Each structure stands twice: as structure tokens, then as C-alpha cells.
Amino acid sequence: MSIDQRLQLITRNAAEIITIDELRKKLESEEKLKGYIGFEPSGLFHIGWLIWTQKVKDLVEAGVNMTLLRATWHAWINDKLGGDLSLIKMAADYTVEVIKNYGVDTTKLNIVDADDMVKEKDYWALVIKVAKNSSLARIKRALTIMGRRAEEAEIDASKLIYPAMQVSDIFYLDLDIALGGTDQRKAHMLARDVAEKMGKKKIVSIHTPLLVGLQGGQRMSITEGMEEDDIQAEIKMSKSKPESAIFVSDSREDVERKIMGAYCPKGVAENNPILQILKYIIFPRYNFVKIERDIRYGGDVEFKDYEELERAYIEGKIHPMDLKKATARRLNEILEPIRKSLERKPEFEEMIQKISKSVTR
Numbered sequence: 001m002s003i004d005q006r007l008q009l010i011t012r013n014a015a016e017i018i019t020i021d022e023l024r025k026k027l028e029s030e031e032k033l034k035g036y037i038g039f040e041p042s043g044l045f046h047i048g049w050l051i052w053t054q055k056v057k058d059l060v061e062a063g064v065n066m067t068l069l070r071a072t073w074h075a076w077i078n079d080k081l082g083g084d085l086s087l088i089k090m091a092a093d094y095t096v097e098v099i100k101n102y103g104v105d106t107t108k109l110n111i112v113d114a115d116d117m118v119k120e121k122d123y124w125a126l127v128i129k130v131a132k133n134s135s136l137a138r139i140k141r142a143l144t145i146m147g148r149r150a151e152e153a154e155i156d157a158s159k160l161i162y163p164a165m166q167v168s169d170i171f172y173l174d175l176d177i178a179l180g181g182t183d184q185r186k187a188h189m190l191a192r193d194v195a196e197k198m199g200k201k202k203i204v205s206i207h208t209p210l211l212v213g214l215q216g217g218q219r220m221s222i223t224e225g226m227e228e229d230d231i232q233a234e235i236k237m238s239k240s241k242p243e244s245a246i247f248v249s250d251s252r253e254d255v256e257r258k259i260m261g262a263y264c265p266k267g268v269a270e271n272n273p274i275l276q277i278l279k280y281i282i283f284p285r286y287n288f289v290k291i292e293r294d295i296r297y298g299g300d301v302e303f304k305d306y307e308e309l310e311r312a313y314i315e316g317k318i319h320p321m322d323l324k325k326a327t328a329r330r331l332n333e334i335l336e337p338i339r340k341s342l343e344r345k346p347e348f349e350e351m352i353q354k355i356s357k358s359v360t361r
């Protein structure tokens, strides 16, 4: 693969790359690049997570050595799964199983447990050095990387250490590239600034978009004057708002029902979850999408890329119902191997039962 082809694969569908010039230089250096994504295991995997999973796949295929950090301790700090570390670890296994069955070659991934990193004293020395090089105000602002706000009244003090840990993970693993959804930007910007102060390698960060929830942008809780980041956090697909989400373990029928009920006004692309699913999850996997229609409505039509389909939709040439049916069909094809593999593993079934009873947040 040429440098341009690798760059194209790494950057496609990304919301932002900080910075593209630095990424190109790193690729041109011909050194083997090291990248990572960390995730807090929580036992439920909604299709929004497939957006970064696809980017992990792209990065592996572009020849980047990717680490998958099972952020078990971070999840524990963040009160996930009632703070039960054994449940958190099982949830991490579940996530890896999904990623594998989505088609990522997990034998090429370096899978690391935060549990192992926190056993090393060098790790904690790094955390203290990062904290020493960060202002308290900046650390507090970065709490959004764990889905929290600085103003939250009842948080315990370990949560203030979390951002310094996430930055230290990057230095400890000696990375070139950090991947995450756009809500992880504050950790990555902090890592870039602290790297300069501490003489560490400065990461390039790649941020994937947040998939909007099934209700689109229609949340009542959006108020005037809200910041863009907060609006995105409010309207995104989220496991803590199950009505907004399609889970990879959902049955074929549930996927169809959820898609058919989703926000998808005729001719509107903005905050349209169906179009976003097509753009970020379906088109990266298929060369074409076929919209099946009765001959009375123009018969079947095929689209070879997303832009072409979006244009036709905005012009009112595609009916929302036809778009939804085609989306449900393709999405179910993608989810089928994942669903099958999860069905073969009863230990996950037990975990999911426990999870639905335990309080996540």
C-alpha cells in the first residue's frame, strides 16, 4: 500500500485528525507506527462502537501496530458495573469477542489489561509526572472523557486521577497514534501539550464521529446556549439510554423494529441515524447498497458510494421506508456473525443478566 493509500484508509470517515501533516510525516518516516484505543468494558456494545472498531480495522490494515487497552481500572474508577472488577473483566472479554467477530484480525492486536499496567511502579511515577505538568482546571475540564462533568457534586477523588492515567497510558505504551471518539479529544490534547513539557513523543490523534441516537437530535434536554460538545454527548447513541441504541446482541427482529421506528424525515440528512449508519457502518463494508422498491416507485436502485445515496435522499428520490428496509438488511448481515458467536458463549449470557440488574451509572 502506498503512503497515500494508507493515509486515505486511516483518515476516511474520521471526524478530525490532529494533525494530518504530522500523520503524513510519521507514515513517511517508514518506522512501524504504534497506535491504540482504550475502552471501558461495560458489557453492552452498541453499534456506535462499531465506528471506532472499523477504524481499528482500517489502522491494522494500513500497517499500524494497534494496542487494544482494556481499561479495566478506569472502568472501576468510573463506577462501571457496580465496581465489580471480575464482572468488568468479563465485559472486556465480551468486547474483544465482538471486535473479533466484526472482522478485526485480533491476532494482530496487542491486547493489554490496565490491571497489568497498574502493577508497575514506573506507571505511577508517570501518572504523578503528568499530573505535575497539568493544571487542576484542565484536569477537571477533561472529566468529560469519562462522561462526567467537573461540577458533579458527589464524585470521589480517584476520578480526578483518571485523566492523568489516560495520558500516562499513551506515554507508557510509547504511542504514535491515539484513537477515540470525538468525546476523547480533551485527553489527547492534554497528552500532546504534556508531551512537549516532558519531552515525550507527541501523538497524532484520530477522532471518529459519535453516532447519533435513534431519536436523532430530538432530545428535549437540549437547551439554548448549550456547547456543541454537550449537545453531541446528549444526542449520541448511548448504552445508558437503551431506547437510543441498537445493541450488537439484538435479534434480527429487534434490529428491524428499531430501524423502522428511528428518526428519518424525508429529505433530511442532519442528525439522521439511518444515514449515519449507512455512512459509517455499512458503506465501509460493502461496495454497494441496494434499495429495493416496487416497480411502481421506480424499481430497485443501487448506490456505489454514500455521497451519491445521500444526494438522492436529500432530493427526495428515496423514500425513508425503503431506505430503512435496506439499512436493516445490511446491518443484520454485519451483526449476524457477532450474534452467532455470542449465542455460542453462555458465560456472556449470565454476565448480561447480571449487568441488566447492576447499576452502570
Ligand SMILES: Nc1ncnc2c1ncn2[C@@H]1O[C@H](COP(=O)(O)OP(=O)(O)OP(=O)(O)O)[C@@H](O)[C@H]1O
Pocket: 039, 040, 042, 046, 047, 048, 049, 051, 052, 146, 147, 180, 181, 182, 183, 184, 209, 210, 211, 212, 236, 237, 238, 239, 240, 241
Ligand atoms: N454513539 C457513539 N458513536 C460512536 N462512538 C461512540 C458513541 N458513544 C460512545 N462512543 C465511543 O465509544 C467509546 C466508549 O464510550 P462510552 O463508554 O462513553 O460509551 P457509551 O457506551 O455510549 O456509554 P454511556 O452510556 O456512558 O454514554 C469512546 O471512545 C466513545 O468515543
Ligand SMILES: N[C@@H](Cc1ccc(O)cc1)C(=O)O
Pocket: 037, 038, 039, 040, 069, 071, 074, 145, 146, 147, 165, 166, 167, 169, 170, 184
Ligand atoms: N476514556 C475512555 C476509556 C479509556 C481509558 C483509558 C485510556 O487510556 C483510553 C481510553 C472512555 O470513556 O471510553
